Amino acid sequence: MDRKLVKRRDQYRWLVERTGRMLVDGLIFASERLIDEMDDMVARQVSNVACLPGIVGYSYAMPDAHWGYGFCIGGVAAFDPDKGGIISAGGVGFDIACGVRTVHTGLKEKDFLPHRERIADALFRNIPAGVGSTGKISLSIPELDEVLVGGAVWAVEQGFGVPEDLRFIESGGRVAGADPSKVSDQAKKRQLEEMGTLGSGNHYLEIQKVAEIYDSKTAKAFGLEVGDIKISIHCGSRGLGHQIGTDYLKKMTLAAREAGIDLAERELACAPLRSEVGRSYLGAMRSGINCALANRQILMHLVREVFERELPGVAIRPLYDVSHNTCQEEEQEVAGRRCRLFVHRKGATRAWGLGHPDLPAEYRPVGQPVLIGGTMGTASYILVGTPQAESLSLSSSCHGAGRQISRTAATKQWHGKGIMENLHKRGILIRSRSMRGLAEEAPDAYKDVSEVVEVSDKAGLAAKVAKLVPLVCIKG
Amino acid sequence: MWEHFPHQADIGIRGIGNTVEEAFAEGAYALMAVMCSPQKVQPLVQVPITAQVEGLDLLFVEWLNQILCESDIRKMFFSRFEVKISGDTLTASAWGEPMDPQRHEAAVEVKAATYQMLKVYRDEQGRWIAQCVVDV
Numbered sequence: 001m002d003r004k005l006v007k008r009r010d011q012y013r014w015l016v017e018r019t020g021r022m023l024v025d026g027l028i029f030a031s032e033r034l035i036d037e038m039d040d041m042v043a044r045q046v047s048n049v050a051c052l053p054g055i056v057g058y059s060y061a062m063p064d065a066h067w068g069y070g071f072c073i074g075g076v077a078a079f080d081p082d083k084g085g086i087i088s089a090g091g092v093g094f095d096i097a098c099g100v101r102t103v104h105t106g107l108k109e110k111d112f113l114p115h116r117e118r119i120a121d122a123l124f125r126n127i128p129a130g131v132g133s134t135g136k137i138s139l140s141i142p143e144l145d146e147v148l149v150g151g152a153v154w155a156v157e158q159g160f161g162v163p164e165d166l167r168f169i170e171s172g173g174r175v176a177g178a179d180p181s182k183v184s185d186q187a188k189k190r191q192l193e194e195m196g197t198l199g200s201g202n203h204y205l206e207i208q209k210v211a212e213i214y215d216s217k218t219a220k221a222f223g224l225e226v227g228d229i230k231i232s233i234h235c236g237s238r239g240l241g242h243q244i245g246t247d248y249l250k251k252m253t254l255a256a257r258e259a260g261i262d263l264a265e266r267e268l269a270c271a272p273l274r275s276e277v278g279r280s281y282l283g284a285m286r287s288g289i290n291c292a293l294a295n296r297q298i299l300m301h302l303v304r305e306v307f308e309r310e311l312p313g314v315a316i317r318p319l320y321d322v323s324h325n326t327c328q329e330e331e332q333e334v335a336g337r338r339c340r341l342f343v344h345r346k347g348a349t350r351a352w353g354l355g356h357p358d359l360p361a362e363y364r365p366v367g368q369p370v371l372i373g374g375t376m377g378t379a380s381y382i383l384v385g386t387p388q389a390e391s392l393s394l395s396s397s398c399h400g401a402g403r404q405i406s407r408t409a410a411t412k413q414w415h416g417k418g419i420m421e422n423l424h425k426r427g428i429l430i431r432s433r434s435m436r437g438l439a440e441e442a443p444d445a446y447k448d449v450s451e452v453v454e455v456s457d458k459a460g461l462a463a464k465v466a467k468l469v470p471l472v473c474i475k476g
Numbered sequence: 477m478w479e480h481f482p483h484q485a486d487i488g489i490r491g492i493g494n495t496v497e498e499a500f501a502e503g504a505y506a507l508m509a510v511m512c513s514p515q516k517v518q519p520l521v522q523v524p525i526t527a528q529v530e531g532l533d534l535l536f537v538e539w540l541n542q543i544l545c546e547s548d549i550r551k552m553f554f555s556r557f558e559v560k561i562s563g564d565t566l567t568a569s570a571w572g573e574p575m576d577p578q579r580h581e582a583a584v585e586v587k588a589a590t591y592q593m594l595k596v597y598r599d600e601q602g603r604w605i606a607q608c609v610v611d612v
Binding site for chain 1: 480481483511538541544549553578581582584588
């Protein structure tokens with residue numbers, strides 16, 4: 001990024017100063033290296049979001065920010081309905097409630113390694129993944145409506161898991177206010193066969209080893225020890241979410257025009273929170289969130305079944321589940337005033353600090369687990385929300401590595417088979433149905449996740465707790 | 477004629493033709509080439525697709541999103557397209573077959589066609605170009 005576009009505020013904060021139609025300043029969290037690597041478009045998109053009606057505080061970009069659609073990926077912005085605030089489908093993204101669930105296995109590395117190949121093959125056989133894959137459940141539209149209202153609670157009621165699982169999912173596994181009548185039939189038809197599917201692209205299921213602990217007190221509260229085997233699932237709301245995003249982007253283009261909102265980019269399409277389209281999108285988006293929560297619950301249960309068969313006695317239970325593409329109604333303090341805001345996080349993770357009432361009792365003394373996915377060749381991290389993040393970033397942190405090389409360039413530079421062999425030599429087993437998909441997801445096509453995590457930690461957005469390295473990766 | 481163009485996180489698709497309809501059909505083929513190898517897909521089953529929206533550029537996005545929706549619901553890949561445009565309305569047929577990830581060399585799902593770098597225009601040589609970035 002051209003340094004002229006920002007003004008340095010301190011070591012990890014860069015201001016995009018209010019000009020023109022901007023209602024607030026923009027604020028980018030980054031190190032010198034990350035700001036230099038960021039595209040100029042990030043600053044432009046941060047400025048564009050700052051022009052939207054009812055924005056409160058700042059228009060933020062997290063350390064992993066990159067050029068997105070309307071909002072940058074890594075963008076965070078809160079809107080006040082009392083000040084004419086808006087909601088934007090582009091501010092949530094096409095994969096509503098895409099997120100990460102990390103689960104405990106109770107296994108240590110030495111217990112797991114002798115069974116690694118067998119478990120990898122069994123997971124690959126039993127976890128539907130890749131383009132066009134269908135799940136083991138086939139639903140009617142009225143049944144799917146129950147999923148959209150019930151989320152992971154619905155999944156548990158159907159036998160995919162146990163009630164105890166729900167305590168360790170953001171919002172208890174189900175968000176209120178979902179309205180399936182605001183979801184199109186096309187969106188629903190796309191999902192009838194897709195519950196319990198992983199998807200493709202950057203989605204994955206990974207068996208990981210805890211490699212390092214940075215904060216032993218919090219690690220203990222989260223149940224993390226060096227050498228532990230954990231599993232992380234990264235996926236979202238599948239075809240249903242994609243179609244809700246597509247449908248409402250179109251509706252909001254008209255709604256914005258009718259509300260007299262001048263958009264710098266078409267994908268900033270939005271509607272006032274207090275309008276018919278705004279309320280409809282909220283009902284539809286929350287349905288999408290519940291779909292994603294149910295999807296990750298079913299996937300975890302499939303993992304549980306595989307382990308019950310392959311390694312009887314192993315207890316699979318969730319550490320936490322958090323979404324990073326959402327708009328949530330939250331109580332936040334802005335400029336000394338507590339208010340209820342609608343916080344968009346697009347490629348950003350909510351990160352509650354200690355004591356937050358939404359956290360399970362076990363985590364309340366330390367804060368919320370913040371799950372940061374890396375690549376199949378590097379590492380993932382678990383961080384913890386900090387109390388100061390509320391005033392720093394509306395309790396938000398980064399979400400992942402972010403790409404640095406395009407998919408077209410990646411397929412020219414790498415081959416799936418070569419990537420698989422190289423990772424195998426390093427002790428990482430890859431199971432994938434698509435060699436081209438693997439090439440596009442080459443670890444070197446992504447930014448250095450460690451730098452992103454380091455900056456989140458140093459800037460106070462979320463504190464490092466543990467580093468996890470991949471042992472097995474199932475890709476679509 | 478079609479091509480892909482690079483975009484940091486996703487992929488740009490571009491259809492090129494002597495008519496706008498041809499550019500749209502080529503653009504659809506470029507979309508399928510993100511998801512699979514369309515040259516391996518037999519055009520066995522015909523699926524009607526319609527789209528209506530004001531403006532050629534928005535119509536291109538709408539057309540691609542309708543293809544994505546049909547592909548996902550029917551679990552089909554497509555390899556041949558015929559497009560007719562009259563005013564704001566597009567009437568088309570897509571031909572393809574049920575997805576066979578191995579044979580069709582399935583690569584990645586496309587979440588949506590976006591308005592990013594969206595352009596439908598005639599170049600200096602008089603060719604029609606239809607392009608946008610798709611979210612992967």
